[in-house]
Amino acid sequence: MPCTCPQLTNKIVFVVSFVGNRGTFIRGYKAMVMDMEFLYHVGYILTSVLGLFAHELFYSILLFDLIYREETLFNVIKSVTRNGRSILLTALLALILVYLFSIVGFLFLKDDFILEVDRLPSNHSRASPLGMPHGAATFVDTCSGDNMDCVSGVVVPEVLAEDEEPDSTERACDTLLMCIVTVMNHGLRNGGGESLFPARVVYDLLFFFIVIIIVLNLIFGVIIDTFADLRSEKQKKEEILKTTCFICGLERDKFDNKTVSFEEHIKLEHNMWNYLYFIVLVRVKNKTDYTGPESYVAQMIKNKNLDWFPRMRAMSLVSNEGEGEQNEIRILQDKLNSTMKLVSHLTAQLNELKEQMTEQRKRRQRLGFVDVQNCMSR
Template sequence: MCEETHPGTEKLVKNIFKAVDINALYCTLVFFYQLSKDQGMKKVDKDDDAEKAVFRTYHVLVHMADFEGISLSDVEPLNVGSKHPSNMHASGVPSNSTQAQTDTDLIEAWNYCTKWSKSVELLYQNENGQKILTKIYFRTYSADELPEEVAEKIKYRVNRESPEDKVRDFLTWMKSVKKEIDHLTVLREHWYTNMFVSNLKLRNYLLILWTLVMNFMLVIAWSDVDLESGYVYNPPGEGASVTSDEALLNNYCVETSCYNNVVNDNNFTPNNCTNDLCTIVKTIVPTVPEDSRSGHWFFDYALYIGGGIHLLMSLAMVMSYFLIYSSNFVFPDIFYHYILRTERIPTYSDESLFGLRSIYHIVFVACSALSIPFYGYFYCICLLHIVIDNDILQRVLRSVTKNGRSLLWVGALGLVIIYIYSVGTFALLANEFHYPNSENNNNVRFCRSLIECFITVLDYGLLDTLGLATSLPTEFRDAALRTILYDLTFFIIVTTIGLNIVFGIIVDTFSELRDEKWRIEEDKKGYCFICNLPSYEFERRAKGFYHHVKHEHCMWHYIYFYLHLERINVNDHSAIESFAYEQIIGNKTDFFPLFHAKSLRITANETITQLTELKKMVSEVMQHFQREEKVAAVRRKQEEQAQWEKEHIVIQ
């Protein structure tokens, strides 16, 4: 009855509402609210029907406020004066004994309905093809709460090129969000999964804080240790205890010819071993912090206890990630094309199972676990977790990854150019290369093979333009010209032009992302997302733009409305709900009120009033100009009279 499905509906509903007893509606609201809380109704599964009646009654009351053009607060229980069910008995007789209890129940019922009710404005098209701007109220549930991460993703990733593109892309997002919310609802039904999907942001902040604590503990506890004194060789069979790292180094040295030369040397240490294999082992085995070996005994306990807590928090974080996105995980397209022989339809909620985010979470747990036996070395990598939920840092990373393919191709071109230079170096300038900081630069070359030349050019060329790897001849001859020409061309082509191209791509991408965010912010502040009407119209003719986007055309309410339509049976849809549901299923956007808003709708009386005011303003302007013209005419007469008198006085 309250639905606006015909142009004459508003007038009809207003006449009906004039005969409605608001007191009886309050009594109905309290009655069904108490019935929905009754334990007997819950046992027979009838509490849902009673709750539907509660919201139906509440929606009739708020519709009355809409059609009468009054504020919602005017129909609230505390503002209706003597027409209050607390003054009435169930039979209609005034009763003071039930007044306090009824007051409490009514206010509780009203606040409950206000909390879990939302509204949207739709552009309904009836059977005659007439489009009618209507407002519909519906009930929401706590399970429909939109995750903050999803809301931010929609605001900044929806297509805003045109008003039509905006609502069309938003409709696609609505279906993806429904899938995520349905999955979260299933997870929240069980306590053992609900604890992994609740308070995600708080647990994320705690994990970052604890990572900082672990790194701070390492900073104040670690001290450098000299390799000569830190790794002392103990020959087998003498009963001396060695650490696992020392034993690893010793075993490698013992198995090499290096051991045969120095086994009888009492001053032997792994650093004396010059065998290549032993040198490699000494390079990859990390230095053991001194405080973890001896001295401060509490370091080991703190590392194990703190590391255990960090590992548990990391596992909880990874479990939350894989539980939340388990319904959205997809395999690479090649898997669907060649193995399943199907084509996957991509959606906005897709999450790659082998993507960077999945790999990052696995690496994070691995670093947390490896930090316990390896003296906390990997906690520094865990500090990268500050990028999560940080919009600024994520934009910085996107400035590098967005044009990642371009950067890779530019890098490939750079390697080709460096390889060309390394071939030329091997052919013409091999004798000019030397070890940096060597005592005999002229006799030791680091370009004995093409691979050595390539590594030298790649390393020293990008850092110092080969200034440390080449040397000018003592006499000016052709070799000097080749060296100068080589350095100059390498500096111009690779170091100057090549690196600036890379930096330019990154800077341009960052500027593009910054401008994109600026345009999004301007669109959010200047136009309504749903109707695309400018904000100044609502500031001038309605209750303000903020009130409009938060209550009248809130974009999130349309997602809740879609969830409401999916939750109830199709046969229970009203005419407007059925129309909107068919539009959504058919990927049509005609139900969105583009360039329409009830708060800006002008009635016939308002039009006459505005025309009268405009006529009055025009009349006042005309009278003002007429007065100014009269004053100007009098001033001209006075000036002419003064001029005449001046001329005649001079003649006399």
């Protein structure tokens, strides 16, 4: 759908607000030139202007905006550009191999490079002296030399020559440049050369296995592996966002069997949008109206220091840990008290046993003394 003037104006306003919100104007022209997203929007505006004032064909270029907006399609483009150096070097290797095959074909197999071509039909409609097409009946005037008696209006039909069958083949390797172009064009597109002649079986098979199977599949492999890596990175990012708090970095399992669940934690305790709102508040608020925490956060933001974020900490977990420690201390104290009671009871039993043993010893001593006295009296 063609872009209208209101839409173009809306896009220009969007770009100006976009640059203003990112602070590009403050950072200078160098930052504007290096900002790829800004350059993309500027190119979008220029394309719209060309489509509006030059030609409607430029509007078709705007369809690439779908690639920019859709992450999956953007990853398809990145799978080619991310490892562009590897792909270019592999393509250079393919060109070198094609060049070598072209030299071999030019030196030894130039007579076998015969291509079938579809020639354009020859033009038999050459004009006659009177402007009539060739093969049509023409009116001529015949005059005698002496009397100048002329007879006009004699119809002399022209005889058409029989059309010759044009040659449908053409030599394609008479020069080295022709060989290179032929091998690159027909060889790569036909999967290893033209039809196999007896003298070119080995040549075409080597071209097929080395260039088509190995080199081209290397390029395809790099692209496919890069796309798989991008998809894995995207899935990993989504998994991290689902299972890890964006603010503190604590994982979901840290909130198992706690009073606060992970969903409540990321929505109420560490809501990332609340942190963003607080940063905006600090930036737009007058410095003279700062509170103590706001002054501290403003200074940390100015120094690009993120230590004010509660990394690997949460109030709910701290309170739960405190309660857990108090419960453990209480349990240990109860165990200590019971142990002390048991020790006291055992001490009392030992004292009673000691007293009993002492009384028995005294009793034995008395009995022994009585026995000695009896013996002496006898």
